Amino acid sequence: MAKPAKNLFDPKSFLAEVGVGKSISKLSKGQNVFAQGDVADAVFYIQEGKIKLTVVSDQGKEAVVGILEPGQFFGEGCLNGHPLRIATTTAMEDSTITRISKKAMIAALESKPKFSHLFMAYLLARNSRIEEDLIDQLFxxxxxxxxxxxxxxxxxxxxxxxxxxxxxxxxxxxxxxxxxxxxxxxxxxxxxxxxxxxxxxxxxxxxxxxxxxxxxxxxxxxxxx
CATH class of the missing domain: 1.10.10.10 (Winged helix-like DNA-binding domain superfamily/Winged helix DNA-binding domain)
Incomplete structure (x- = not known):
């Protein structure tokens, strides 16, 4: 007798659905997700659109430090103990993003291995990109x-x-x-x-x-x- 099919967890579907600690927002071009200095209490995932990351120095100089695309996370510094945002994030075009509260993000990482693997793959890819950018700037x-x-x-x-x-x-x-x-x-x-x-x-x-x-x-x- 065939065993009943297990309820397979799909990380992408999980991120596309509203749930406990999760909400979905549609942003217009030029709208901020959060600003430098805001309280860091959630992680975000881009479903559609592009998000620009900018930082402002103490002297008031602004620099663009990244452009993020669908399938990427941002704001994950809150998981590493950052109490405040270190950058401003702005929609470069009409965008759809998922907001996951810090508590819900930690619970998902601990209880859903497939989601943990997806997030880990993102972190490794982003770390490699940062290393490549540093080498690029130096040489x-x-x-x-x-x-x-x-x-x-x-x-x-x-x-x-x-x-x-x-x-x-x-x-x-x-x-x-x-x-x-x-x-x-x-x-x-x-x-x-x-x-x-x-x-x-x-x-x-x-x-x-x-x-x-x-x-x-x-x-x-x-x-x-």
Whole structure:
């Protein structure tokens, strides 16, 4: 006699449903999820849209430190004892996010192994990205940092074909993310377009030739004009 099928737990369905300690919000472009200095009492998961992370120094200088996409968490610092938010998170386009209270998040991690594995995979991937970003800042030119950022935003390296960058990102934001001036980013973007690495069709489209140039030891990216 066949055994009855077990009730399989689906982490993605769990995150898409309202429940104890969980709520779902729809954000308009430009709306903050939380601000730097707010009380850190929940973790968030992006179902749709893109979220920008910015920090402001004591001197009032603002910097963009990340752009998060569907399938990513943010605000997890509350699980590590951070009482206050260290960054501001803002919707770059209309977005849907799940809010999980700190208590509900800890309970899910302790009782649902599949959810724990999903969250652990996210943390490992994010840690690797931070390490890569640090190496990028230390050893690569601002031009190569911009090229790498464009490739990441266009999802090169993930399964499936790269897509046009699905959100309008200003040159000021790109400059903040690579530690360069807007004028330098404008110069590099024009250069990439002339070389056929990118094109504009309402949004920035990144071509595979940019990846090939980055991978070559002596690429057009380092060529002096």
């Amino acid at each position: 690569n030119s601002s031009e190569k940092r911009l090229a790498r950022l464009l490739l990441l935003l266009a999802n090169f390296g993930k399964e499936g074909s790269p897509q046009p960058i699905g959100v309008n990102i200003s040159q000021e934001t790109l400059a903040d993310m690579i530690g360069a001036t807007r004028s330098r980013v404008s110069f590099f973007m024009n250069k990439f377009r002339k070389l056929g690495f990118i094109s504009y069709n309402g949004k920035i489209e990144v071509h595979s030739s940019l990846l090939n140039a980055v991978l070559r030891d002596k690429s057009e990216i380092d060529r002096e004009d």
